[in-house]
Amino acid sequence: MRRLRVFDTTLRDGEQSLGITLNVEEKLEIARQLVLLGIDIIEAGFPASSPGDFESVATIARQMKGVAICGLTRAVEQDIDLCAQALRAAEHPRIHTGIGVSPVHMAKKLMLTPEQVVERTAAAVKYAKKFVDDVEFYAEDGFRADPNFLVHVLEAAIQAGATVVNIPDTVGYANPWEYGKLISFVKENVKDIDQVTISVHCHNDLGMATANSLAGIIAGAGQVEGTINGIGERAGNTSLEEVIMAIYTRRDEYGIQSGIRPKEIAATSRLVSRITGVPVPDHKAIVGANAFMHASGIHQDGVLKDRETYEIIRPETIGVPENTISLSARSGRHALQHRLQELGYDVAGEELDSVYHSFLELADRKKEVFDQDLYALMGDAGAGPQGILLQHMSIATSGVDTATATVTLDLAGEVQTDAAVANGPVNALFSAIDRIVGVPAVLEDYTLKSVTRGSEALGDATVKLRYPDGSLVVGKGISTDILEASAKAYLNALSKRGRGGEVGK
Numbered sequence: 001m002r003r004l005r006v007f008d009t010t011l012r013d014g015e016q017s018l019g020i021t022l023n024v025e026e027k028l029e030i031a032r033q034l035v036l037l038g039i040d041i042i043e044a045g046f047p048a049s050s051p052g053d054f055e056s057v058a059t060i061a062r063q064m065k066g067v068a069i070c071g072l073t074r075a076v077e078q079d080i081d082l083c084a085q086a087l088r089a090a091e092h093p094r095i096h097t098g099i100g101v102s103p104v105h106m107a108k109k110l111m112l113t114p115e116q117v118v119e120r121t122a123a124a125v126k127y128a129k130k131f132v133d134d135v136e137f138y139a140e141d142g143f144r145a146d147p148n149f150l151v152h153v154l155e156a157a158i159q160a161g162a163t164v165v166n167i168p169d170t171v172g173y174a175n176p177w178e179y180g181k182l183i184s185f186v187k188e189n190v191k192d193i194d195q196v197t198i199s200v201h202c203h204n205d206l207g208m209a210t211a212n213s214l215a216g217i218i219a220g221a222g223q224v225e226g227t228i229n230g231i232g233e234r235a236g237n238t239s240l241e242e243v244i245m246a247i248y249t250r251r252d253e254y255g256i257q258s259g260i261r262p263k264e265i266a267a268t269s270r271l272v273s274r275i276t277g278v279p280v281p282d283h284k285a286i287v288g289a290n291a292f293m294h295a296s297g298i299h300q301d302g303v304l305k306d307r308e309t310y311e312i313i314r315p316e317t318i319g320v321p322e323n324t325i326s327l328s329a330r331s332g333r334h335a336l337q338h339r340l341q342e343l344g345y346d347v348a349g350e351e352l353d354s355v356y357h358s359f360l361e362l363a364d365r366k367k368e369v370f371d372q373d374l375y376a377l378m379g380d381a382g383a384g385p386q387g388i389l390l391q392h393m394s395i396a397t398s399g400v401d402t403a404t405a406t407v408t409l410d411l412a413g414e415v416q417t418d419a420a421v422a423n424g425p426v427n428a429l430f431s432a433i434d435r436i437v438g439v440p441a442v443l444e445d446y447t448l449k450s451v452t453r454g455s456e457a458l459g460d461a462t463v464k465l466r467y468p469d470g471s472l473v474v475g476k477g478i479s480t481d482i483l484e485a486s487a488k489a490y491l492n493a494l495s496k497r498g499r500g501g502e503v504g505k
């Protein structure tokens, strides 16, 4: 079977999604999970873009073993210098450098002639090779390039020492049959192409990123790039979980295997969603909450008779186990720990006690605690012990458009109460918290969704705060009371930075 390398760019292209900025700790947590998932190459960031991203790449390079760590650069020496510096401690460092190759990118963005672009290609790859053996070259907007010119650029990159050549559909313009044809054309016409790996990197502007990536793989690409949950610039990237499961589910037809452990897919998806604050749509392929649910009678009847009637993937394959235990306020630590283990969480000792305490609080308000509740609970439990604690809150609404909130917070042992009036209960709540904590950030986004169904469902609130230094902090909170969930999310975001707004560890 042919081996496909899986290149994850959740921490680079995924982070280019509007509204996401990840700090070092958040990137590290995702990187650890990507290693468990079996990713071959982690693109950890763009070191030249900010000191924070430099630090993230350097930290991941230092700490992650058994996986290649990659940084992105322009075909610019200063970018490559910084990238090489950030990757210095990596076990397997890779520099990913490149330049736009389509007529519009060359003429309108770079203001370079095609020959100048070829020169910059060769120079950048040669320069990167001074620092690392493994250099990947990206031909940005390669799908919209003149194919003959693309051949010329790729030959220059290979001659200069590139080990991987990436042919992105940067703007998601390709159809699968066209993209596959382009990869075949490259394979047939680029000199020494057999000495390097061809990589595919597709965007989802027309909803075809997965199909295009698969077409490129069938045509001979040895590496696929993408992100978890398909997050990324504009309409996003190829969803790696979709490509992986397409190849896995139809492995006899594809004849391709990857080093991915499918059982880690669900946990990875949840982690990325929790940390980035980008929800996974319920109907999303593979990782959506409904992906394995059967709603209508004819389907339910079929599945009860034989799962294969309507199921092409067993949920357990991607780490969503079948549920046999019903959890309620009468359940003990063993049952909770067992279920959490089945869901991929290893909790014991004091951590189990703390989670059990939150579980009982929830179970007292709900008849049954479902898996989605537990996922939310584990996200909430991860808020960290040094957070600002909500001791008490009360809301009074007077008339249609004003509300008064009174809040009592425990700031590391210092208990303070204050109140605020605003044009709605959530605004009043956040204003009362602001009065106590002195928040230097601006509320950029607030969303509330229900975790499970029914009137007892948990409210899952996400808050995004923009700090004066431009950084964005995401906070999550859950509760059966939606106002309490909102307050918890706001406090969770605040607890990630100090009271004065300094970056927390």
Ligand SMILES: CC(=O)SCCNC(=O)CCNC(=O)[C@H](O)C(C)(C)COP(=O)(O)OP(=O)(O)OC[C@H]1O[C@@H](n2cnc3c(N)ncnc32)[C@H](O)[C@@H]1OP(=O)(O)O
Pocket (backbone or CB within 6 Å): 013, 016, 046, 048, 049, 050, 073, 074, 075, 076, 098, 099, 100, 109, 110, 111, 140, 170, 233
């Ligand atoms: C398709 C992709 O996803 S590419 C990756 C996108 N990622 C990012 O942009 C990361 C975040 N970006 C940044 O932090 C900043 O844009 C930086 C640090 C990279 C550059 O910042 P600045 O130096 O202020 O330049 P700015 O972003 O305004 O403009 C980009 C410049 O790079 C040039 N450029 C763009 N791509 C490339 C490239 N691959 N190689 C060489 N030059 C390039 C542009 O032509 C422009 O040059 P000009 O200033 O001579 O007109």
Ligand SMILES: CC(C)C(=O)C(=O)O
Pocket (backbone or CB within 6 Å): 013, 072, 138, 139, 140, 141, 166, 168, 169, 170, 171, 201, 203
């Ligand atoms: C930088 C490259 C790989 C990219 O993200 C794109 O072209 O979409």
